[in-house]
Amino acid sequence: xxxxxxxxxxxxxxxxxxxxxxxxxxxLRLAAAGGVEVELAADPAAARSRWLPAPLVLLGCDQAxxxxxxxxxxxxxxxxxxxxxQLDPGWEVAQLIGAExxxxxxxxxPWLVDRFAECGPExxxxxxxxxxxxxxxxxxxxxxxxxxxxxxxxxxxxxRTLLVDADPLGGGLDLVLGWEQLDGLRWPALTDADxxxxxxxxxxxxxxxxxxxxLSWDRGELLALPAQxxxxxxxxxxxxxxxxxxxxxxxxxxxxxxxxQAADQAYVVVPAELRATAAAARVVATAAPHCTxxxxxxxxxxxxxxxxxxxxRALGLPLAGTLRPEPGLARGLERGEAPAAAGRxxxxxxxxxxxxxxxxxxxxGAA
Ligand SMILES: Nc1ncnc2c1ncn2[C@@H]1O[C@H](COP(=O)(O)OP(=O)(O)OP(=O)(O)O)[C@@H](O)[C@H]1O
Ligand SMILES: [Mg+2]
Numbered sequence: 611x612x613x614x615x616x617x618x619x620x621x622x623x624x625x626x627x628x629x630x631x632x633x634x635x636x637x638l639r640l641a642a643a644g645g646v647e648v649e650l651a652a653d654p655a656a657a658r659s660r661w662l663p664a665p666l667v668l669l670g671c672d673q674a675x676x677x678x679x680x681x682x683x684x685x686x687x688x689x690x691x692x693x694x695x696q697l698d699p700g701w702e703v704a705q706l707i708g709a710e711x712x713x714x715x716x717x718x719x720p721w722l723v724d725r726f727a728e729c730g731p732e733x734x735x736x737x738x739x740x741x742x743x744x745x746x747x748x749x750x751x752x753x754x755x756x757x758x759x760x761x762x763x764x765x766x767x768x769x770r771t772l773l774v775d776a777d778p779l780g781g782g783l784d785l786v787l788g789w790e791q792l793d794g795l796r797w798p799a800l801t802d803a804d805x806x807x808x809x810x811x812x813x814x815x816x817x818x819x820x821x822x823x824x825l826s827w828d829r830g831e832l833l834a835l836p837a838q839x840x841x842x843x844x845x846x847x848x849x850x851x852x853x854x855x856x857x858x859x860x861x862x863x864x865x866x867x868x869x870x871q872a873a874d875q876a877y878v879v880v881p882a883e884l885r886a887t888a889a890a891a892r893v894v895a896t897a898a899p900h901c902t903x904x905x906x907x908x909x910x911x912x913x914x915x916x917x918x919x920x921x922x923r924a925l926g927l928p929l930a931g932t933l934r935p936e937p938g939l940a941r942g943l944e945r946g947e948a949p950a951a952a953g954r955x956x957x958x959x960x961x962x963x964x965x966x967x968x969x970x971x972x973x974x975g976a977a
Pocket of ligand 2: 753754857
């Protein structure tokens with residue numbers, strides 16, 4: 611793999627998926643002409659963990675059918691590429707795997723150099739955005755409150771933030787912020803969003819305050835969320851936002867899996883109790899295969915004096931943080947106050963640390 615010099619910490623690299631040495635040589639030459647480094651995968655197994663986070667995927671025609679068979683998820687900015695003569699019937703495979711373009715070499719070389727250049731230091735860098743997913747180890751664990759707190763904190767730090775409600779049974783994340791009266795679209799108006807969503811248009815259409823935009827469920831009829839709608843939203847967010855937080859259901863549906871696969875890191879919130887830890891082990895078993903980086907946040911109180919490190923050890927995951935009991939938080943939520951909005955208290959402090967660790971951004975008023 612080429613060295614990753616001069617890559618800012620959160621910049622993601624384009625992914626090349628091919629086992630064809632000649633095609634790889636061509637693509638590496640074009641990437642160099644576009645001024646970017648790339649990541650390489652010879653087959654779908656090697657590609658899987660980087661498939662959704664990559665800002666651009668070039669799929670060699672030799673690996674198109676293997677990727678289709680391996681059921682790699684649909685994603686935007688996917689280009690099927692091959693040398694002339696290799697690609698028939700390229701369009702059929704391209705359609706099945708959801709490629710946006712078929713690039714035939716050598717004719718498409720200048721076009722590909724431009725695509726690579728868009729991912730470079732001078733480009734609009736759709737890979738720089740941090741996508742964070744939160745899920746609860748058991749019902750009522752505090753996942754939605756943490757998701758809300760992270761989004762509020764990121765916006766306070768000046769990051770253009772999107773909070774995505776991926777839990778159809780959650781009652782609407784706009785309520786967590788006290789935003790239920792705010793105008794703007796909710797999921798039901800966007801669920802046929804299977805194509806590319808225009809990021810600025812999406813952001814303009816959603817309820818917002820300052821730098822925080824929310825894509826929430828409403829209190830209307832229950833609908834299933836198509837994975838494509840989530841994929842299109844994540845792609846739009848990559849181009850239009852700095853920080854994205856997704857609140858996931860514990861029972862992962864296709865849309866939740868899509869979000870989890872796109873996330874740079876995921877947190878499972880677990881109350882410091884024995885039964886909650888046992889329940890969380892089930893949740894972790896279903897979520898972990900889809901995550902590149904999953905860690906635990908343990909929430910007090912601990913009635914049986916279970917320690918956070920013990921919970922994390924039992925789950926076999928790193929401990930990302932702890933939350934002390936904060937009785938005033940639940941009272942504030944009932945009054946329609948957004949979590950962590952005042953920038954004080956255990957939740958706000960944890961959110962500030964996480965946002966600063968992930969992005970380097972510090973909220974106004976943060977210690
Ligand atoms: N950090 C916290 N401090 C104090 N209370 C909290 C905290 N987080 C959550 N709570 C309390 O727990 C309740 C449930 O929290 P939340 O809705 O975030 O859980 P969840 O894991 O998203 O649950 P669900 O299973 O419904 O998705 C809140 O309404 C609040 O009363
Ligand atoms: Mg929830």
